[in-house]
Amino acid sequence: MLDSYAVIGNPISHSQSPLIHTTFSHQTDQAMQYEAILAQQNGFPAAVTAFRQQGGKGMNVTIPFKLEAYQLSTRLTERARLAQAVNTFRFDGNQILGDNTDGAGLVRDIESNLDVPIATKRVLLLGAGGAARGAILPLLEQKPSVLAIANRTIHKAHTLHQQFISYGHIVSGDFMDFSGEHFDIIINATSSSLHDALPELSPSNFTHQSLAYDMMYSNKPTRFLEFAKQQGVNHLADGIGMLVEQAAESFFLWRGIRPKTKDVIAMLQSKVST
Numbered sequence: 001m002l003d004s005y006a007v008i009g010n011p012i013s014h015s016q017s018p019l020i021h022t023t024f025s026h027q028t029d030q031a032m033q034y035e036a037i038l039a040q041q042n043g044f045p046a047a048v049t050a051f052r053q054q055g056g057k058g059m060n061v062t063i064p065f066k067l068e069a070y071q072l073s074t075r076l077t078e079r080a081r082l083a084q085a086v087n088t089f090r091f092d093g094n095q096i097l098g099d100n101t102d103g104a105g106l107v108r109d110i111e112s113n114l115d116v117p118i119a120t121k122r123v124l125l126l127g128a129g130g131a132a133r134g135a136i137l138p139l140l141e142q143k144p145s146v147l148a149i150a151n152r153t154i155h156k157a158h159t160l161h162q163q164f165i166s167y168g169h170i171v172s173g174d175f176m177d178f179s180g181e182h183f184d185i186i187i188n189a190t191s192s193s194l195h196d197a198l199p200e201l202s203p204s205n206f207t208h209q210s211l212a213y214d215m216m217y218s219n220k221p222t223r224f225l226e227f228a229k230q231q232g233v234n235h236l237a238d239g240i241g242m243l244v245e246q247a248a249e250s251f252f253l254w255r256g257i258r259p260k261t262k263d264v265i266a267m268l269q270s271k272v273s274t
């Protein structure tokens with residue numbers, strides 16, 4: 001029997017994870033299968049239990065279950081504990097190991113694929129929800145000169161600042177608090193792009209040399225990336241690379257092998273743009 005993995009969420013039909021992991025398994029010669037599971041809003045624990053009972057080895061968890069996955073885990077990696085969210089389960093006997101590979105995927109995409117080292121850079125992280133929280137530790141581990149956390153609702157930015165204060169140099173505020181300051185890397189971790197909206201950013205945050213990175217992706221440039229382009233930013237990236245890199249990190253947790261991601265990213269980019 002093949003080792004069995006799945007992505008679980010609601011909705012799930014749009015998920016690219018089965019395609020990504022099936023491509024990884026062929027590339028690395030792993031005898032495994034990967035499926036998508038739709039769980040009802042109140043049916044997440046039962047669906048996970050059923051998959052484990054059928055012999056499932058691990059899962060990816062997506063919206064809206066990352067917090068429930070965190071609560072269901074019996075062991076957590078440090079990055080999942082600090083993210084307070086789990087996007088990857090590995091079933092080890094009776095234990096459920098919960099990990100969060102989203103932030104590591106973001107960092108790998110920025111550093112390896114986009115060729116922008118984070119060390120000594122000034123980084124602006126927009127948002128203070130689950131997506132931003134998961135990125136903070138992996139970003140700080142690369143030793144930026146400063147990580148500025150900016151959020152529309154300022155107290156949430158201050159709360160994250162306090163929680164991560166011992167891990168690196170952080171400042172926090174609302175968007176206008178950083179008006180007039182330049183940043184090398186500006187990451188949109190708000191959910192604004194989902195609603196085709198734009199955070200009220202200061203145009204002065206961008207320079208021609210900045211990297212503007214949106215964690216979201218769609219078949220056209222997001223409002224955030226369009227805004228960055230209008231400010232003269234040439235280096236723009238959406239979240240497709242992060243999506244593939246977080247998957248590669250999960251694959252590594254399960255199989256101990258790091259798949260190559262470049263061709264998979266290119267494949268998804270052409271799929272999304274058509």
Ligand code: ATR
Pocket residue numbers: 126127128129130131132151152153156189190191192197198199200
């Ligand atoms: P996620 O898990 O995707 O991060 P979330 O926890 O609901 O989702 O957080 C959404 C984030 O996007 C928050 O930082 C939110 O700002 P508030 O805390 O002020 O609500 C941010 N956000 C959503 N839409 C936004 C918009 N149009 N402009 C600015 N920030 C926005």
